[in-house]
Amino acid sequence: MRLLFDRNTWQEIFGSIRKNKIRTIITIIGVLWGIFVYIAMSGAAKGMDNGFEKSFETVAMNSLFAWAQSTSKPYSGYKTGRQLQLKLGDATVLQNRIPELQYIAPRNVKGTFGSAPASITRGSKSGNYPVYGDFPVFTKIATKKIYDGGRFVNDDDIEQARKVCIIGERTQKEMFEEDEDPIGGYIRIDGIYFQVVGVHKFVQNAPFDSDSDIYIPFTTYRRLYNSGENVGWFSMAAFDDADVIQVEEDVKSVLKNIHRVDPTDERAFGTFNLGEVFSKIMGFSKGLTFISLIVGIATILAGIIGIGAILLISVKERTKELGVRRALGATPGEVRTLIILECLFLTLIAGIMGIILGALTLSIVNNATQGIDFPYTNPTVPIPLVMGAFALMLILGILIGLIPAQRAVSIRPIDALREE
């Protein structure tokens, strides 16, 4: 231990390292590469992980969707192939029968799923955009970012079936002048005047979302399109601790029950479960993290073994020098410590350089991918992982150093000094 903190010891080590430059550089590159790969890979994996998480942050992880299709089995007097229609009342039944459901938002749309979009006009400008009928609760399931000054559909809108709408960024661009404030302005949706109360920022929550979507109160939609009690689909969110897969099954069976469908009919209702998709993607990125951990550690290992091998050769090369040191009074312990500390020092220098280089690369990649549509955010390597890698290097550095050190000690000074 005394040796460790002795300035003289370190001077000897620095001397030996400085004077064997090529050896030093080669050994350093080995471990540097290992730790660099480790840091860069696990950082990138973490970046992907964060990126995915960010992509999903606008939608509840445990959200699911249900829509009606047609029956594939005859049941209770109904023939097969009956077209099913979800009703507004289903929402209440679902809410009551499935306690795991936190939110349920019935939705209607005109403009996707095959129907013609609504025609929107404002003065001489016109366009065709999808129109959604929504409840305020929808924002609990999928976050809708509304630009400053605007709002989403609220309870009063529903109650009074107000003719208000929230338009998309593209709709704003195409219907309003650039310097014009759309809030408070009027547009005509299929001939009816609607006041614009908000502009939503486009976020892709579902594949059919677009930046031109117009949201109006569900009740207004019902009147406008005479949809009555009909509901296009239900957007739902289960409680955080609920098993989404189970909830999905429950929703299906409740709907089958309401609409008198054979409980074994798999095609009657379609459901889609974001939680499952999400956990698959998260599983992928977890796997990536794990693989990068394994690969990184293996590479570090290879690098350290390289150091050991090169030091072993270097000990052979320095046989005479070590013999001289022994003749001048170096004890076997001192020689062993010298070699081990050299190995350790090389490992640590290489490790620190690798960590710095890896972090630098990560930040460069992070800057390069900024603004690109690529799930890659804030690539960091958790401190415990870095520390773990460091500890691993420390231990392996000592262990590997033991081999050449033992070799150095086993050389008898007389053999080392014998004339060739």
Add this chain to the structure above:
Amino acid sequence: MIEIKDLHKSYKMGSNSLHVLKGINFTAEEGELVAIMGSSGSGKSTLLNILGMLDEADSGEYTLDGVPIKNLSETKAAQYRNKFLGFVFQSFNLINYKSALENVALPLYYQKVPRKERQEKALQYLERVGLKEWATHLPSELSGGQKQRVAIARAMAAEPKVLLADEPTGALDSTTSYEVMDLIQKINDEGNTILVVTHEEDIAHMCKRIVHLRDGVIVEDKKVKQVRASEYVQ
């Protein structure tokens, strides 16, 4: 200073063993300058290695400055070497990536002498061998004679009881050889005990006593009139 009684040493070479030292009896007083001579294979280097604790005798007694040298552990041997002995080798054996000064300071490092004191002392010894100006030079920048003088300074720096020189002039031309011997004589004049292994008659005659070895036994041990090397040095 040195006392050897009935020293035997043999090396195993495969199935047959080679008896190198066959009962050596030898004493050297403090301040002596002894030349050990003999043809190659006579056992002179083996004797020197045993004296230098680099090798161990199979049987016999060896006492150095009153300390019995027997069954030493590697660590103990290293400490004794450091304390009692200075080595000068035929091929100098300087550490090639250390400057002359650092080479001289090395035994002091193993004596745990503080850095500053170490360097002062090393410089002092370099001055004594006339190489103070070469302190920062690497061995590769020195001539053979200069290297051997650095090696002698290194051997002396630890202030050993005995200086062991194994063919110190073996790799040098005669002029440089005499310069080195002149230095060795001067060190001896100051009262240091020195053993020189050589096979050159003229070098041996620059010592005060010549011990002849042949086939592992001492065949002759005589005092000689010392030839001063300075006579040959301008």
